[in-house]
Amino acid sequence: MLLENTIGAIGELFPEPMAAAQSRLDSLIKPPGSLGRLEELAVRLAGMTGNPRPVINDRVIIIMAGDHGVVAEGVSAAPQEITHQQIPAFLQGVAGIGVLGKLAGTRLVVVDVGVAVPVDYPGVLQRKVRAGTGNIARGPAMTREEALQAVEVGIQVVRGEIDRGATLVGLGDMGIGNTTPSSAIAAALGGFAPEEVTGRGTLVNDEVLRRKVAVVTRALEVNRPDPADGLDVLAKVGGLEIAGLTGVILGAAARRVPVVIDGFITTAAAMVAAALQPRSRNFMIASHLSGEQGHRLMLEHLGLVPMLHLNMRLGEGTGAALAMPLVEAACRVINEMASFSEAGIADLETDKLLR
Numbered sequence: 001m002l003l004e005n006t007i008g009a010i011g012e013l014f015p016e017p018m019a020a021a022q023s024r025l026d027s028l029i030k031p032p033g034s035l036g037r038l039e040e041l042a043v044r045l046a047g048m049t050g051n052p053r054p055v056i057n058d059r060v061i062i063i064m065a066g067d068h069g070v071v072a073e074g075v076s077a078a079p080q081e082i083t084h085q086q087i088p089a090f091l092q093g094v095a096g097i098g099v100l101g102k103l104a105g106t107r108l109v110v111v112d113v114g115v116a117v118p119v120d121y122p123g124v125l126q127r128k129v130r131a132g133t134g135n136i137a138r139g140p141a142m143t144r145e146e147a148l149q150a151v152e153v154g155i156q157v158v159r160g161e162i163d164r165g166a167t168l169v170g171l172g173d174m175g176i177g178n179t180t181p182s183s184a185i186a187a188a189l190g191g192f193a194p195e196e197v198t199g200r201g202t203l204v205n206d207e208v209l210r211r212k213v214a215v216v217t218r219a220l221e222v223n224r225p226d227p228a229d230g231l232d233v234l235a236k237v238g239g240l241e242i243a244g245l246t247g248v249i250l251g252a253a254a255r256r257v258p259v260v261i262d263g264f265i266t267t268a269a270a271m272v273a274a275a276l277q278p279r280s281r282n283f284m285i286a287s288h289l290s291g292e293q294g295h296r297l298m299l300e301h302l303g304l305v306p307m308l309h310l311n312m313r314l315g316e317g318t319g320a321a322l323a324m325p326l327v328e329a330a331c332r333v334i335n336e337m338a339s340f341s342e343a344g345i346a347d348l349e350t351d352k353l354l355r
């Protein structure tokens with residue numbers, strides 16, 4: 001029921017606060033639209049939150065961690081232990097997200113939803129649904145019930161964070177091997193050919209890349225995921241952390257809290273969320289274009305335009321962290337800039353404006 005109720009609670013953007021935000025932006029001391037996509041973002045934030053002057057203060061990045069049976073096919077350059085070994089580094093602030101998250105002024109929440117070994121490091125939220133997925137090249141990643149449970153973990157975690165005051169939620173992932181299921185999800189839900197959406201992940205060589213494409217192709221043949229059923233795709237060719245992230249998106253959208261998508265893996269979760277509830281896209285903000293092959297196609301499929309082009313492909317929520325100050329910037333502009341009349345500055349000549 002939690003998933004069903006959450007999906008049912010996700011609404012459209014509110015048009016009135018969007019119109020009010022647009023007219024406020026047009027009244028500010030600048031040529032119309034001169035703050036470009038920051039202005040578009042401010043208008044969308046008004047539609048999401050219902051506040052014509054949206055405010056972002058407390059922010060959180062939720063990192064979901066899980067392991068993948070498909071690593072047995074030799075699809076990653078990294079050993080599986082790195083999934084759990086990175087977790088203390090996240091919490092000590094010395095991993096990529098530790099450093100960039102601090103810069104962005106965000107809290108980090110690290111959730112074990114499916115790591116292969118016990119993770120008893122202090123500070124980790126223990127929500128393991130199972131210890132790693134099955135090998136998608138040979139069978140389903142998990143049962144439908146397990147996929148549902150992992151999605152509901154995400155919904156519950158994000159609800160807790162919103163209750164604690166979060167006004168902006170970012171997504172992060174950790175899971176050696178997880179670019180392979182993400183490619184399978186992208187192919188299944190986006191109708192893309194496996195080679196269009198399969199890339200080098202942790203930087204695998206040409207031979208491994210060819211094997212990854214073959215593994216993604218085989219995962220789709222063996223499991224036959226139903227593209228009309230997001231939960232079926234998630235259970236058959238997805239991952240536990242991807243399922244948890246799907247829940248975070250849906251849970252945030254249901255509470256009208258904007259969600260900052262990170263890279264390739266979190267965008268696969270976003271595709272599942274959009275398959276389950278297309279209106280969830282209203283609440284998604286694309287932080288960056290990952291260096292991973294196929295990410296552009298996935299974002300286009302979702303109708304999202306990334307803010308940053310830094311050729312990053314680390315995951316962990318690092319792109320989401322970098323974009324958070326830009327989301328705050330959009331709010332600051334609409335709240336703190338003066339209008340022509342407030343500043344006593346001569347207004348523009350409307351008959352000469354290109355409208």
Ligand SMILES: O=C(O)c1ccc[n+]([C@@H]2O[C@H](COP(=O)([O-])O)[C@@H](O)[C@H]2O)c1
Nearest residue numbers: 076175177178179201202263264290315
């Ligand atoms: O976020 C991205 O765009 C991204 C692209 C490639 C790799 N990653 C990270 O690298 C790991 C997966 O890579 P791989 O090669 O093991 O599938 C996983 O922990 C991800 O967080 C992340």
Ligand SMILES: Cc1cc2nc[nH]c2cc1C
Nearest residue numbers: 078082174202314315316
């Ligand atoms: C070291 C390392 C850190 C990561 N963070 C996210 N994915 C990762 C993969 C590796 C290999």
